[in-house]
Amino acid sequence: MTSPTAQLPFGMVQWGPDTHIGEWYNYAYEDNKILGFSMTHLSGAGCRLFNDLPVLPWIGDIKTNPGVAAAYSLSFSHSKEDAHPGYYAVTTDNGIKAELTAALRSGMARFTFPAGATRTLLLEAGSGATADMSSAKSDISSIELSGNTASGKLIGGHFCNSGPAYTLYYTMQFSEPFASTGGWDADVHPGAVSATGHKAGAWVTFAASERPVLMKVGLSFVSIENARANLTADVAEAPGKGFDAEFDGLLHAAKQIWSEALGKIEITGGTADQRSIFYTGVFHMLLSPNVFNDSNGQYIDFDGKTRQLKPGEEQYTNFSDWDTAHNVMQFQSMLFPRQSSQMMQSLVRDAEQNGMFPRWAYANGASWVMSGDAPAVLLADAYAFGARDFDTKTALKYMVQAATVPENWWHGGRERLDLEEYLSKGYVSLLDHKYPSMYAASASLNFNNADFAVSRMAESLGDHADAQLLLKHAQYWRNLFDKDSGLIRPREQDGSFVAGWDPEHYLPRFDRLSALGFEEGSAYQYTYMLPFNYAGLIQALGGRESAIPKFDKFFEKVVGWNTTNFTTTNEPDFGEQYVYDWLGQPWKTQAVISRELDTFTTKPDGLAGNDDLGATSGLYVFDSLGFYPVIPGVGGFALGAPLFPKAHITFGDGRTFDMERHGKGIYVQRVTLNGQSYFSTWLPLERLSKNHNVMVFWMGEEPNRQWGAGAQDAPPSFDVQP
Numbered sequence: 001m002t003s004p005t006a007q008l009p010f011g012m013v014q015w016g017p018d019t020h021i022g023e024w025y026n027y028a029y030e031d032n033k034i035l036g037f038s039m040t041h042l043s044g045a046g047c048r049l050f051n052d053l054p055v056l057p058w059i060g061d062i063k064t065n066p067g068v069a070a071a072y073s074l075s076f077s078h079s080k081e082d083a084h085p086g087y088y089a090v091t092t093d094n095g096i097k098a099e100l101t102a103a104l105r106s107g108m109a110r111f112t113f114p115a116g117a118t119r120t121l122l123l124e125a126g127s128g129a130t131a132d133m134s135s136a137k138s139d140i141s142s143i144e145l146s147g148n149t150a151s152g153k154l155i156g157g158h159f160c161n162s163g164p165a166y167t168l169y170y171t172m173q174f175s176e177p178f179a180s181t182g183g184w185d186a187d188v189h190p191g192a193v194s195a196t197g198h199k200a201g202a203w204v205t206f207a208a209s210e211r212p213v214l215m216k217v218g219l220s221f222v223s224i225e226n227a228r229a230n231l232t233a234d235v236a237e238a239p240g241k242g243f244d245a246e247f248d249g250l251l252h253a254a255k256q257i258w259s260e261a262l263g264k265i266e267i268t269g270g271t272a273d274q275r276s277i278f279y280t281g282v283f284h285m286l287l288s289p290n291v292f293n294d295s296n297g298q299y300i301d302f303d304g305k306t307r308q309l310k311p312g313e314e315q316y317t318n319f320s321d322w323d324t325a326h327n328v329m330q331f332q333s334m335l336f337p338r339q340s341s342q343m344m345q346s347l348v349r350d351a352e353q354n355g356m357f358p359r360w361a362y363a364n365g366a367s368w369v370m371s372g373d374a375p376a377v378l379l380a381d382a383y384a385f386g387a388r389d390f391d392t393k394t395a396l397k398y399m400v401q402a403a404t405v406p407e408n409w410w411h412g413g414r415e416r417l418d419l420e421e422y423l424s425k426g427y428v429s430l431l432d433h434k435y436p437s438m439y440a441a442s443a444s445l446n447f448n449n450a451d452f453a454v455s456r457m458a459e460s461l462g463d464h465a466d467a468q469l470l471l472k473h474a475q476y477w478r479n480l481f482d483k484d485s486g487l488i489r490p491r492e493q494d495g496s497f498v499a500g501w502d503p504e505h506y507l508p509r510f511d512r513l514s515a516l517g518f519e520e521g522s523a524y525q526y527t528y529m530l531p532f533n534y535a536g537l538i539q540a541l542g543g544r545e546s547a548i549p550k551f552d553k554f555f556e557k558v559v560g561w562n563t564t565n566f567t568t569t570n571e572p573d574f575g576e577q578y579v580y581d582w583l584g585q586p587w588k589t590q591a592v593i594s595r596e597l598d599t600f601t602t603k604p605d606g607l608a609g610n611d612d613l614g615a616t617s618g619l620y621v622f623d624s625l626g627f628y629p630v631i632p633g634v635g636g637f638a639l640g641a642p643l644f645p646k647a648h649i650t651f652g653d654g655r656t657f658d659m660e661r662h663g664k665g666i667y668v669q670r671v672t673l674n675g676q677s678y679f680s681t682w683l684p685l686e687r688l689s690k691n692h693n694v695m696v697f698w699m700g701e702e703p704n705r706q707w708g709a710g711a712q713d714a715p716p717s718f719d720v721q722p
Contacts, residue, residue, distance in 0.1 A: 004017065004027065006086055006102045008257055009336075009339075010289060011102060012230075014043075014290075015100045016088050017036075017037055019033060019034055021129070022132060024610070026038075037100060043613055044284070045613060046612065047161075049159040050128065050129055055121055055123060056074065056121070058121065062182055062188065067201060074093070076091075077093065086255050099247070101251040101254055104234055105218060105220070105233070105291065105295065106230055108216050109215050111212060111214075113212070119209070124199075125154050125200060126141030126199035127201065129156070131198075133158050136158050138198070139156065142154075143195050143202045144193065145193045147177055148178065149173050150172040151224050152170060159365075164367065166362075166364055167221065167300075168219060170217060170219050174204070174206075175211075176213070179207040180204075180205045181193050184200060221299065221364065230295050262283065264282075267279070268647070270644045273602045280617070285621065288319075288614065289318045292316055292363070300364045301353055302354055302358065302364050307349075315342075317346070317362060317363055321360055322359075322571065323571050326619075327615060329385070330385040342390070344395065347375055356407050366411055366413055371442055371519050372447060373403065373415055374450070377449065379399060380457040380632065381633060385635050392461060393461070395457075399457065400463070400466045402416055403450065404469070406420045418436075423473075427441075428444045430498060431493050439510075439514070440517050441490040444476065444479075445480075445530070448474045449529070449530075449532065449632050451470040454633070455474060457633060474718070482501075486527075486550065488526055489523065520570055520572070521573075522564045524554055525567070544583055548585065555588075558592065558599060568596055575638075577589055582714045586668065586681045586708040586709070590666055590668055591666060591667075593640045596619075624643035626643070626661075631715070635685035635686070636682060636684040636685050636715070638681060639683055641661075655689075655690070659695055661699055662696060663698050665702070667699060667700050668698070668708070669704045670697075671698070671707070674693055679708060680714075681715060682713075682716065
């Protein structure tokens with residue numbers, strides 16, 4: 001699920017409609033009522049979060065408490081919606097037109113009411129995504145009204161039932177003064193000019209007029225004063241022009257910014273649907289992480305302290321690291337190295353202040369959800385793909401520390417859970433079959449991938465000793481490899497393999513999504529999540545001749561949950577479709593990708609799974625371009641087959657890369673790079689060193705079983721023999 005919000009790339013404000021509460025998604029296409037237009041969103045995360053400060057235009061009196069879930073709503077039809085980057089609009093069934101646009105830390109709305117209608121806005125300060133959770137019962141919101149302004153603060157958080165909460169401050173300015181006001185806490189208070197309490201809020205009514213009501217909103221996680229300063233910095237005052245001109249100016253600026261960002265890749269050809277899916281995917285990949293500091297350089301840290309950045313520095317948050325380490329970070333680092341470097345420096349600051357990197361950070365908290373050490377992979381990916389303007393020495397220090405020294409608990413979590421056991425045994429055991437040990441095997445595999453990624457960054461920075469040590473640790477997957485089944489198999493605390501082993505039927509099972517030992521996946525999906533050493537895995541499977549039938553069966557399906565097959569619905573499988581490049585049969589990768597791309601559509605359910613802040617979209621974007629960043633922490637791509645006749649890519653340093661496709665069919669016949677024949681199925685990033693680079697694929701309707709089939713043509717594998 002994603003949300004049609006108005007925002008800028010990596011912006012603090014994501015202003016859009018909410019049609020659903022109480023679930024991990026806030027906008028569902030099958031819904032036909034809007035509950036409010038809230039100002040903060042995550043795109044397709046697996047747990048609910050944000051949806052702060054909903055505003056709902058209303059016609060009529062306020063008689064019941066708006067703080068009660070879904071007490072007020074507006075019916076609408078999707079035929080009356082209009083959404084494009086930087087803008088959202090809808091005309092509801094009762095004739096109210098809502099228009100939204102955004103700047104970096106602020107936004108504007110324009111509400112046009114039917115002639116003669118009462119013009120009221122509900123300012124639902126406390127009605128965020130998690131406000132009804134039991135852990136949020138003590139979260140307090142407040143709002144104060146004066147003249148034509150409103151300001152206050154709210155508390156949100158509790159992502160995936162985690163403890164951390166954040167405080168969000170806001171200020172609002174309206175295009176005309178209030179004619180009447182009211183507020184609510186546990187009760188409704190007509191005439192009130194302030195309100196404080198759990199899910200408290202206020203309403204403002206304007207004098208009868210046919211003019212639209214416009215509002216400007218500034219946000220800050222530090223203070224109301226900073227929210228005002230952010231609003232002033234973003235929405236420049238236009239004397240004599242008024243709110244309408246400011247709205248139009250802000251919208252024009254947003255369109256320009258998005259046009260430049262999306263224009264980093266220029267697609268030629270393909271169908272209208274294919275182009276729409278592609279650019280929607282690129283859009284999704286540029287929504288997060290999000291700027292967290294204010295225009296004056298201040299931000300709030302994990303301990304609630306106000307920090308001051310130096311001029312030119314930015315602090316980012318909302319790192320869906322377990323997901324975005326598969327493709328989003330690499331994409332952002334290639335095309336937007338300045339912003340990506342600031343994102344990585346943000347993680348370095350967090351580590352310096354707290355002694356470790358936060359796992360799945362949001363606002364100024366760490367949720368610690370998902371196993372492994374994904375922040376380390378993010379940093380290594382960013383470095384490998386061109387974002388290097390951050391303190392790499394300090395980053396590596398904490399990356400190595402997290403991989404080799406068990407940490408104290410901090411804010412309810414640790415960067416690497418069960419590291420002691422991993423270092424002593426070479427795996428994490430099931431222990432008591434409860435959280436978090438029920439994901440032990442996948443935690444081990446995630447540690448292996450993180451160890452490898454850190455080893456590559458260490459090697460590049462000259463730390464050869466740690467590089468060799470962590471490359472050795474990355475091969476610990478062999479300690480869980482069951483030769484009888486040819487799969488990674490969880491071990492009990494005593495070292496024995498788990499009993500009741502029936503991986504074909506997802507047994508033993510932990511929950512509806514997870515086989516015991518594997519987070520949101522199966523033994524098959526995680527066994528093949530070893531892209532840094534596919535050669536070693538293929539050898540463990542008995543060599544190419546034995547491994548190929550296993551992978552052929554694995555790729556019989558390409559979508560679905562609770563499956564032992566490959567699936568586009570969740571991240572552990574992302575990149576595994578390229579394993580045939582290592583097996584000397586790249587034409588099978590090309591065939592799988594063609595089927596996989598067909599699972600994406602322009603329909604409301606066009607994504608097979610939730611987007612996880614751009615990761616699922618990233619699967620389509622890279623696969624349709626013809627290459628994928630398969631190996632964590634290594635700057636290069638496994639080759640597939642391009643979907644479009646031409647893609648013109650502009651890297652952040654100004655270099656360009658054209659991917660061209662000639663001929664019909666899904667199978668690669670031959671390839672050239674900068675005019676020279678190219679036989680390898682691996683493209684190192686350093687091979688694109690010219691100012692202008694061109695790779696051409698000649699396609700056919702039958703496989704070419706010679707191109708890319710030699711052992712020397714396979715992508716690299718990295719191993720340390722036991």
